[in-house]
Amino acid sequence: MGAQTDSCGRLKGKVMKISKFLLIASFLISFIIFAQTAQGGPLYISPKTLYWWMEYGESFTLINANSYLECMDTQIPRSLCISCEQVEETKALLSREKSTKIVLYTNTDLTESRCPLIGGLMKQGYKEIFLLQGGLTNWKMAGYETVSPERIPRVLIPSIKVKDIEAWRKGVKKALIVDIRSWKDFNEEHLEGAVNFPLAFLHQKYQEIPMNCSLLIVDEDGSKSLIAASYLSRKGFQDIKRLGGGMMGWREFKGRYKSGVR
């Protein structure tokens, strides 16, 4: 009898130990999950989910955070054009209801560091911010519709190599390097003698660019200079070139030059 009581007691002790362990483990796990979800950062949304939201009349605001020119050139239907740099404009354009779902996208994936608009919206108290996975490129790859309210017909403007910038400068009467990246990127690093006309504001400020200059359009990776150059060409600028590979190409060239590879 005594032995039975002993073994019962041992079993109880074991059960208690396991229960305690499970309790602590579940507490820790739930704490980790809570800590991860409570960060409150924007969530990613797939093109498919966004498509179904649109199909089934889900209430949300869709923002194309590209520059105005790019947004008007191509966008997902029913998008608002508010570029990443236009943080203040959101106050006038968006609903004051802070629980409104907001979906943001650009051509590629968005991050808070690259798009001040995300941080701005969060500061204003918007809680449900979604970023389109892979951006417009992924949306198109998935085969969903885009619209072009004011397409900019492309002009086939040739680009020049980084190593040929000096030769280009010497070869034209009045050279002007137009850097279309954001002012933040421009301030961090830019080509010597470059002036900053962010693509987000180019449609408003292009008149400030002297018409009699030969222009070299510089962007981050060579992907946005064509649309800017095409726009300026339609606005009457005659001699335009693009920097092949943009600033990324320039950095790579600098790196290769330093390591002895020409």
Added chain:
Amino acid sequence: MNYLLSTVTVIFALISPLVLGAEEVTCQSCHRETLNFQAFYGSVHGKIGCRSCHQKLGRIEVHLAGQDQAREVKCNQCHQNIALKYKRDVHNLKYNLACQDCHQPIHALKRTIGDISLASEGLCRRCHLSEYYALSGHGRLVEAGNPDAPTCIDCHGLHNVPIFDLSSERARAMARETYTRKCISCHSNVKIARRNKFSTQTVKGYFETYHGKVMKAGFPQQVAGCADCHTGHNILPKTSPTSAIHPDNLYGTCKSCHPVMHKRFIKFDPHPNPQDSGRSSSLYAANIFMAILLSGTFLFFWLHSLLWWRRSYYEKYREGKKFAPTTSEKIQIQRFSLRDRIMHFLLVISFFTLVLTGFPIKYPDASWARPLLIFWGGPHQAGLFHRGAALLLCVLFVYTCWLSYKFLFPQGKKEGWLKRLLGPDSLFPNLKDFKDIAGMFKWFFHRGEMPKFDRWTYWEKFDFMAVFWGMTVIGLSGFMLWFPGLFSYILPGWVINIAAIVHSEEAFLAAIFIFTVHFFNNHLVPTKFPLERNIFTGRYSIEAMKAERPLEYERMVAEGRLEAMKKEAPGIWTQLFASLFGLGSLILGLILTAFIFYALLS
């Protein structure tokens, strides 16, 4: 004022045919200044009329009133196949280019005459920098009218130019794989090679290197593809000073991936041909040496195993000879200590890990290579396991060296070391072993009795001594391949090529020797089939000892040491573990042998 003017224009346009008796209003009436209708009529779309494309245009009155603008033209209504392809083209996905952006002027398009790839090249050049390409070997051949020369679309495709977001490693890997395959598709084509006087061996050689093997296995993330060394467009022969593979530039080219390296590293041949003595006599010699070593070893031991099997089989089934049971006795003989068994266990684990992680790279073409690499989590992770197992083997090797030293010089005693080295307890071969080999062959052919063995047989000594040779060769070459940059500070790059071939062939020798000869000698021979467990249990029966190692038995009896060797039979759990682990290893080894031969033959 504008409103008034437009109203007058519309009214005039509408009534002008009536008033002037002229033709009805056509597109030309208004658009002739901005559009060259002559060119349009002569263009490829000239016969289909404006409204065929501008379908959404409503009534002319509404259009004239400026209320119905011409909307986006959908070329895909006619050009469905192209439009379908173009949906995934980088120009559409990333740059939103429409048909008319490239096909300018859209209203004066002519049908392409001649080679479409040449025509499209001119089109690409309008936007893309083509200076490097034009000066490259490919560009010059195109200019010279060589039909084999690749133009833009031959590598990048037409209307389906793939998109690669180069900021992501995965996309960079995909780009590398895609374009390497493109290069290989032409450079491995015998007909193109013959016409253009280049060798397809270049591609074969690339696939002989780690770069090529991992690429072939489908993991291009961390190896060099063609463009990593030859660049994407500035592809020039190494004699050209601006070429990335010119001797003056090669150091920088290699360094971009191998940051720690000496200039000697550039002597590495990324397209080796071990069969070509003219290209590298040292590699050729290494290849010949390994071929002789492998064929000699296998020829002798496979023949040995075959004859042994025939003789044992004959004894067992024709002569009905009974073999001593190895496990049934309660009191058994301790053959291997716990230390020996742990070492053997670790050796088995290490060896299988090395084979399972190394052979998918050796045979990247094999259907089992990729799944096996995926099992390890990719070639990088497989490489980590490979190195970990190699280090474990190195530790075992060093420990074995230490034990050998202790055996020869017990407590630092130097006297009698030669006697111990050549004595019956030593694993070092002696004269008796050579006599035993001759005796075994006589026995195989019924010309004599089976030789009597002492503690170690000659095949066991060979297994042990082979580890010393194998570890030195495979270990040293392995370290060279692990740290090619560091080794270039003391050795020229071409030694890496030799290391690669030696490591690979020696691995083959080790794996196949263990899985065929060692397995046969110790497990699959009819006297022991299917498994000899004493290397895992440590003990075997006295009867088995008498039958297998009579000289040792007699020696132990004479020296009065037999009693000390007697132990109780291993417990059930030890036996179960020995059977499961031993049989599992045996089966895995045989499966791997089948895999390797399948890869070799296919």
